[in-house]
Amino acid sequence: MRSTWFALPLAAAACLPAQAQDVLYVRSLAATCAGCHGTDGRTVPGSEVPAIAGMPREYMLRQLQAFRDGTRPATVMHQIAKGFSGQQLEQLATYFAATKP
Numbered sequence: 001m002r003s004t005w006f007a008l009p010l011a012a013a014a015c016l017p018a019q020a021q022d023v024l025y026v027r028s029l030a031a032t033c034a035g036c037h038g039t040d041g042r043t044v045p046g047s048e049v050p051a052i053a054g055m056p057r058e059y060m061l062r063q064l065q066a067f068r069d070g071t072r073p074a075t076v077m078h079q080i081a082k083g084f085s086g087q088q089l090e091q092l093a094t095y096f097a098a099t100k101p
């Protein structure tokens, strides 16, 4: 019987409207940035890593593309940006631009 409870969250996720699933998907992409850029892109004061919450979308997208194609030198971001598709970089830029700094 316990296994039924286990299956419930999965069933609930499968029932979410497509739009809600997109939101969860983009949030999970953005969560991979939190370890360095802080929760939702908000760094703690004095952090060496730049805050990205509220960064203008076009600027951020250009930076991510430049990291990915190697035109902006970086210590780590060139490797991270290579892990995402062009569409995912756009989704990330849209997400963080809409996040309150």
Ligand code: HEC
Pocket (backbone or CB within 6 Å): 029, 030, 032, 033, 034, 035, 036, 037, 049, 050, 052, 060, 063, 064, 073, 074, 075, 076, 077, 078, 080, 092
């Ligand atoms: C391992 C730590 C780490 C992770 C994870 C990480 N970043 Fe970064 N990020 C950095 C560092 C450090 C810099 C400064 C550039 C450099 O040296 O790589 C940076 C710079 C940036 C910049 C440029 C900011 C500016 O002011 O121009 C953007 C945009 C950015 N990161 C976005 C992201 C996004 C989006 C993610 C998640 C997909 C992410 N980062 C994940 C460490 C990280």
